[in-house]
Amino acid sequence: DAKTTQPPSMDCAEGRAANLPCNHSTISGNEYVYWYRQIHSQGPQYIIHGLKNNETNEMASLIITEDRKSSTLILPHATLRDTAVYYCIVRVLSGSARQLTFGSGTQLTVLP
Amino acid sequence: EAGVTQSPTHLIKTRGQQATLRCSPISGHTSVYWYQQALGLGLQFLLWYDEGEERNRGNFPPRFSGRQFPNYSSELNVNALELEDSALYLCASSLEKGSTEAFFGQGTRLTVV
Secondary structure, three states, X not given: OOOOEOOOEEEEEOOOOEEEEEEOOOOOOOEEEEEEEEOOOOOOEEEEEEOOOOEEOOOOEEEEOOOOXXXXXXXXXXXXXXXXXXXXXXXXXXXXXXXXXXXXXXXEEEEO | OXXXXXXXXXXXXXXXXXXXXXXXOOOOOOEEEXXXXXXXXXXXXXXXXXXXXXXXXXXXXXXXXXXXXXXXXEEEEEOOOOHHHOEEEEEEXXXXXXXXXXXXXXXXXXXXX
């Protein structure tokens, strides 16, 4: 899987939008962008994924640039419970390397 | 619908012993993935099973092994335990055909003393 680059940490004020960037400049055409988060010592939680188009669900929005070399996860109204490590992962959905490969992620701290 | 369940939640073993960790996937999921997360470190991919077969393996020594049963549940075995094996072991499951997201269990905390 292509490697991703994320800032190690970010802060966000409660109620404001949290914008988490991710660079994946070597992404291949068949690789999807996935976002997971891990709240302290719990199992990672799926957030959202996309290939080319922007995606939105009840948790977040995913904005992928037209050249697909970077993306941004947006939590529209961050709460204290959104404090977690956020992982950006690129992944193929076929072949023998379909496992999620986690990097070091971004520690998001939502401040009251 | 029940999520991914792992047992035990905590396990304490002595160096040199063997540990067996268990994972029950979400009903209908055929793929099981195992990860190791040592304290303060990221998630390292260990093993992937689908339809009873090992499909891929991470960069871990052979004393880390496992299997998947006909009901798609899975075991992770760690032989000749070392102190550095102390970690949170996470299991995830997914549908294999057209799989999208993987769902994780809450993990087994293994402590080797």
